[in-house]
Amino acid sequence: MYFEDSSYSDLVLKKISLPYGNFYFLENVVVTEIAQGVTFTLEKARPVIDAALEFYGPDKKLGYVSNRKNNYAVAPQDWLRFFKEREILGAIGLVAYTPIGFTNIILEKLFIRTKIQRFTNLDMAISWTSQQMRAARLIS
Secondary structure, X not given: OOHHHOOOHHHOOEEEEEOOEEEEEOOOEEEEEEOOOOEEOHXXXXXXXXXXXXXXXXXXXXXXXXXXXXXXXXXXXXXXHHHHHOOOEEEEEEEEOOHHHHHHHHHHHOOOOOEEEEEOOHHHHXXXXXXXXXXXXXXX
């Protein structure tokens, strides 16, 4: 399911469309859908990261949902560096629709220290990630 077909699509506060993906800002969660065949690097993510920092503020922890409707690659070394330098993400929901997608998620869990969960359903991923962020705000 694409985000715009989900029950959460009416909760979008801001949408960013770039040639390599769509990025949706909700209250506490950013949902991404990367385009088919893209290698999603930190360089490509930079405009979205900057927009999120401007939109949410530099001190707000966010939930992140990667809706992997399309096949794409990431540059692991970029994301290792990103997660080492920042603690902006409080929870990550990864949605995979294929066995290869699930294998990639298992590998990504090796270098992401943030609370992370995999899903086969976008609505469940957004719900879980939102709940994690609400719980984190109650604790802190």
